[in-house]
Structures are given as structure tokens and as C-alpha cells.
Amino acid sequence: MYWSRTLDETFEETVEVKMFPKNYPIQGKEETFTSKFSFMGVGVSFSNALADGINEEGLVGGLLVLKESSWAARDEILAEGKKPMYGEEIVTWILSQCGTVDEIEEAIKEIVLVDEDYVEGAHFPLHYCFTDRNQEHVVLQPTEKGRFKVYRNAIGILTNSPEYHFHISNLRNYMHLSGYDRNEPNEIRGEIVKQIGSGSGLLGLPGDYTSPSRFVKAAYLSEFVDKPSDSEAIMTLYRVARSVAIAPGWEKN
Numbered sequence: 059m060y061w062s063r064t065l066d067e068t069f070e071e072t073v074e075v076k077m078f079p080k081n082y083p084i085q086g087k088e089e090t091f092t093s094k095f096s097f098m099g100v101g102v103s104f105s106n107a108l109a110d111g112i113n114e115e116g117l118v119g120g121l122l123v124l125k126e127s128s129w130a131a132r133d134e135i136l137a138e139g140k141k142p143m144y145g146e147e148i149v150t151w152i153l154s155q156c157g158t159v160d161e162i163e164e165a166i167k168e169i170v171l172v173d174e175d176y177v178e179g180a181h182f183p184l185h186y187c188f189t190d191r192n193q194e195h196v197v198l199q200p201t202e203k204g205r206f207k208v209y210r211n212a213i214g215i216l217t218n219s220p221e222y223h224f225h226i227s228n229l230r231n232y233m234h235l236s237g238y239d240r241n242e243p244n245e246i247r248g249e250i251v252k253q254i255g256s257g258s259g260l261l262g263l264p265g266d267y268t269s270p271s272r273f274v275k276a277a278y279l280s281e282f283v284d285k286p287s288d289s290e291a292i293m294t295l296y297r298v299a300r301s302v303a304i305a306p307g308w309e310k311n
Contacts, residue, residue: 059189061118062295063110065100066304072103080114084154086147087176093154107146107176108153115157119188121149123218127183129173130204142172145184145200152188159194163208171204187216197222215277217302218269225273232274235260237282267309272302 077098083090084106099111099120110120127145135142143151148169156162175181186198195212199221209222216222236259243252263278264271279298286294 059116059118059191059193060291060295061110061112061120061189062299063120064299064303065109066309073100074103075099076101076106076108076111078106078154084150086150087144091151091154095154095157097153099149099153101150105146106150107144108149111149111153113153113157116191117153117157117159117162117188118190119149119152119186121145121184121186122216123183124185124199124201124221125183125219126221127171127185127200128203129171129181129200132172132174135170135172135204138170140170141168143169144174144176144181145171146176146182148184148186148198152186158190158192159188159196159210162188162196162198163210166198166206166208169206171200173204185216185222187212187214189214213277215273215280217273217276220270225270228270229274229277232262232264232278235263235278235282267302267304276302 075098078084078093078096080093080096082093082096084093086106095113095115095117097111097113099108101108108120110118112118129145130142132142148171152162152165156165173181185200187195188198189195194210195214197209197212197216199207199209201207201221207221212222213226215225217225238259239256240253240258243250245251260278260282264274276298279301283294283298
């Protein structure tokens with residue numbers, strides 16, 4: 059398995075690779091938890107929260123934006139006997155505690171996202187995807203008052219909002235796409251119409267940079283690309299990822 063993502067954000071803080079050994083006390087915003095596995099990932103300098111990473115068991119995953127995410131009050135979570143957690147620390151916590159997607163599904167049942175700022179004035183709306191060494195994929199979306207909706211047998215592709223089930227349904231609008239050229243010409247009122255050059259199988263592939271369009275593009279291009287060897291895999295992932303990466307200035311708030 060290979061993992062790739064884009065992170066099209068501008069950070070004032072330093073972004074750095076962080077490494078954590080096994081049986082190591084990891085300081086979160088409110089509490090310290092001990093890692094069961096060694097792991098590493100990419101995060102910002104002021105926090106142990108990771109945007110994505112991988113652990114020694116081959117579990118890999120990351121977070122993306124989900125405007126539909128939700129939270130619950132700390133008192134409500136504790137009264138229910140659940141564990142309150144900050145959404146920003148979910149990737150770090152899962153990589154430190156879980157070795158497989160099955161373990162994630164069990165562990166996440168006890169977690170509820172707490173409605174408190176992670177940094178001054180903000181806590182970020184997020185969802186998550188993970189893949190293990192058995193090629194099991196899962197998407198986690200905290201849309202039930204901070205409780206997680208779990209999508210097993212996910213396809214291994216995720217972008218930002220809307221929710222995962224929308225993205226999967228939206229793929230049905232592009233069933234005409236193919237990795238093969240349409241070599242058979244059409245005849246329109248006696249005029250023979252042939253394809254222009256090559257690439258006609260992908261006519262209609264979205265070209266904009268909304269999350270739904272990027273999901274469609276990543277899903278179909280990764281499906282159609284020739285299966286690479288290990289020596290080719292990184293460059294192949296790079297090519298797919300670059301097709302959905304957003305250059306500075308293309309999206310201004």
C-alpha cells in the first residue's frame with residue numbers, strides 16, 4: 059500500500075515531520091497518553107496533532123476538512139461514560155493506539171469530540187480516513203453530535219466536504235468515463251465524426267477544484283492508471299495527486 063495526499067493550506071507555523079517511539083508519553087492539549095506503537099507523521103511545530111502519518115503496524119491515515127462535523131459538551135460526554143477528545147488529535151491518538159482498521163472501529167466507539175477550542179478562537183471541522191496493511195479502508199465522520207459515523211470498505215479516496223456518502227453517490231454521474239479512447243466514430247447526418255487526438259475516454263472529467271470534483275478525479279484517475287511497480291509507485295501517486303492539487307491564488311477567500 060502507498061499513501062498520498064495534498065495539503066493545500068498556508069500555515070504561519072512551521073510544518074514538520076514528527077516521530078514518536080513506542081511506550082512514549084504523548085502530551086495532548088488536556089492529557090497525556092502513552093503510545094502502544096511507534097509512529098511518525100506531519101504536523102505543526104506547536105502541537106503533537108498530526109495531519110497524517112503511519113505507524114509500525116502499517117496503519118496509515120490522515121484528516122481533511124468536513125464542514126458537517128459536530129461536537130458535544132464535555133459534561134454530556136462524561137455523563138455518557140465516553141472519552142472526550144479534540145478532533146485535531148484524533149490522527150495522533152489512533153496511530154498511537156491502533157494497528158488495524160478493525161481496532162479503529164472498536165476504539166472509536168468510546169470517543170466523542172468535545173466542543174472546545176483547540177487553538178484560541180477555533181476548533182476545526184474534520185473527518186478522517188485510514189488504511190491498514192490488509193488494504194482495509196475506513197472513513198470516520200463525527201456528524202452525530204461528536205459521535206462517529208463509520209464507513210467500512212471505503213474506496214481509499216477522500217477529499218473535503220460534503221460527507222463521504224455524497225461523494226460515493228456522485229461517482230454515478232461519471233460512469234461514462236473510461237481509461238480507453240473511443241475509437242469508433244459517430245455519424246451525424248452523414249458526417250463522420252472522429253475523436254480529436256487521444257484521451258476521449260476521459261471527456262467530461264471534472265476540471266474544477268471543488269471537493270466533489272477533486273474526489274471524482276482522484277477516484278477515476280487512480281482506478282485507471284496502470285498498476286505501478288514499487289519503483290514506479292511514488293511517481294504514479296505524485297501524478298495523480300498533482301491533478302487535484304491547488305496552486306496558490308486559484309482559490310481566494
